[in-house]
Amino acid sequence: MFDVRKLVVFSEVVRRGSMSAAAAALQYTTSAVSQQITALERDLGHQLLVRTPSGVHPTPAGQRLVGHAEVILAAVEDAERDLSRSSAPEPGLVRVASFSSAASEILPRVITRFREAFPRTEVRLVAADPDEAVELLRAGDVEVSVVTEVPGESRGDYGDLCLTPLFDDDFHVVLPPGHRLANVRAVPLDALSGEKWVVSSATGTCPDARVFLNSCRRAGFTPSVSFRAEDYPTVQGLVAAELGVSLVPSLALRSARHDVAVRPVAGRPPSRRISLATTEEPEANGAVAALVAVARAVGTHRERAGGRRAYTVPARPVSVA
Numbered sequence: 001m002f003d004v005r006k007l008v009v010f011s012e013v014v015r016r017g018s019m020s021a022a023a024a025a026l027q028y029t030t031s032a033v034s035q036q037i038t039a040l041e042r043d044l045g046h047q048l049l050v051r052t053p054s055g056v057h058p059t060p061a062g063q064r065l066v067g068h069a070e071v072i073l074a075a076v077e078d079a080e081r082d083l084s085r086s087s088a089p090e091p092g093l094v095r096v097a098s099f100s101s102a103a104s105e106i107l108p109r110v111i112t113r114f115r116e117a118f119p120r121t122e123v124r125l126v127a128a129d130p131d132e133a134v135e136l137l138r139a140g141d142v143e144v145s146v147v148t149e150v151p152g153e154s155r156g157d158y159g160d161l162c163l164t165p166l167f168d169d170d171f172h173v174v175l176p177p178g179h180r181l182a183n184v185r186a187v188p189l190d191a192l193s194g195e196k197w198v199v200s201s202a203t204g205t206c207p208d209a210r211v212f213l214n215s216c217r218r219a220g221f222t223p224s225v226s227f228r229a230e231d232y233p234t235v236q237g238l239v240a241a242e243l244g245v246s247l248v249p250s251l252a253l254r255s256a257r258h259d260v261a262v263r264p265v266a267g268r269p270p271s272r273r274i275s276l277a278t279t280e281e282p283e284a285n286g287a288v289a290a291l292v293a294v295a296r297a298v299g300t301h302r303e304r305a306g307g308r309r310a311y312t313v314p315a316r317p318v319s320v321a
Contacts, residue, residue, distance in 0.1 A: 004076060006040040009033055010048065011069045014062070017055040094287050097126040097133035098146035101232070101251040102274060106166070106302075107146075110295045114287075117294075121287050131206070137161070137277055143288050148207040149273040150214070161277045164292050166299030168271040169249045171211065174235070175261040176242040182261035189265060193221035198244040199228055200235050207272055212247050215270040236260050274299065 012022040013033065023030040041048050048062035058066060098107055103125055111123050126133075126142055133145035134157070147158065151168060173187040181187050193216075201209035216223045226244045229235045232252035239246050240259040247265075249272055256262055276296075282289035 003043075004072065006036050006043070007065075007069050007072060009036040010040055010062075010065065011073065013037060013049065013056060014058050014066055017057075019056060092120075093122045093124060094144065094291055095124045095126055095142040096144045096146070096291070097128040097136045097142040099129050099133070099148075100127065101249075101254065102146045103127065105251050105254050106274070106295070106298060109298050110291065113294045113298070114291050117290050118287050123291070134158070134161070134277060137279060140279075143278065144291060145277045147275050147277045149275055150207045150210050151271060151273050153210070158277060161279060162281050164276045164278075164296055166274045166276060166295055167303045168273050169251050170269040170271045171215070171247040171249050171265065172253060172269070173263045173265055174239050174246045174248045174253075174256075175263065176239055176245070177259055177261050178242070179245070179261060181263070184263065186264045186266040188267070189215060189219035190221065192245055193219070193223075195224070196226035196244040197223045198235050198238045198246045199225055200230070200232050200246075200248075201228060208249065211270050211272050215247065215265075 009022065009026065009028075012025055013019060016022045016025060019033050019037075020030045022028075023033045026033070028036075037049060044061075044065070046061035046065075047059050048065060049056045050059055096107065107125065114123065115121075126136060128136055128145070130145070130147045133142070133147060136142045137145040138160075147163070148169075149158070149163070149165075173181075173189075173192070175182050175187075181191060197212075199209060199212060213223070227238050229238060232248050233255065235246050235248060236257045238244060240257055247270060248262075251274070253262060276292050278288060278292065282292055
């Protein structure tokens with residue numbers, strides 16, 4: 001097998017049309033270039049160049065080798081770039097798309113721990129709901145997206161992505177402060193079968209909406225939805241105005257209003273799964289892989305610590321366990 005470096009010399013000679021011009025471009029002597037070409041011809045068993053007073057020209061065999069050389073050298077360059085990326089200790093930027101409650105409650109701890117390992121790598125947060133975050137990920141505008149899933153469901157729209165589960169986020173009942181069930185320890189969902197409901201989805205098809213609908217069906221009723229909002233602060237405002245009741249995940253209750261009553265669901269609570277999505281399995285030892293691993297550790301710690309809130313009576317500040 002011939003040395004690829006000889007192929008570089010051969011290609012440069014053909015491109016420039018003379019040994020001396022190639023030698024100047026490669027910072028070799030003309031004699032060294034001539035020796036490389038002779039050695040390559042010996043390795044391949046073909047005359048590759050015709051020397052004339054006006055310069056050098058490829059023979060038919062040399063012309064065929066020119067085509068192969070373009071492919072071979074391009075492949076070598078691709079390999080060098082790929083290995084350079086994978087061995088670099090720190091890419092300059094990791095972009096993470098996230099919805100607001102995860103960005104405020106989970107990602108700060110993730111970023112703090114990540115920077116201990118990659119202090120020179122910038123983490124840039126991009127505000128996006130889960131559907132928008134997936135679109136950004138597929139378009140190559142971010143490297144990581146925070147998404148929500150329904151535990152037990154098939155991957156559905158995320159089938160082409162690599163998902164790393166972080167933790168399951170329990171839903172809680174949110175009631176007007178004067179509601180008849182505002183002071184009970186835990187609220188059975190079937191006790192709310194006759195209520196008007198406020199939900200956080202305009203379409204009713206997002207994972208949170210599916211968790212809500214599935215939970216009501218398991219409790220034996222079809223909910224009557226009076227309002228659909230775009231975010232959970234609006235949901236809480238509508239509940240506080242006594243326009244309905246709602247189910248809200250614990251992440252979104254870190255900023256719970258003081259004029260609503262928040263109660264656990266009796267029995268096994270409904271939950272959504274918080275996951276990180278990437279387009280493919282992150283490269284080992286790379287920054288994206290490190291960020292995903294840190295996020296998983298933070299999520300595991302949250303679950304082991306309970307990940308749940310202790311709630312006070314209505315119209316008082318909500319304390320965090």
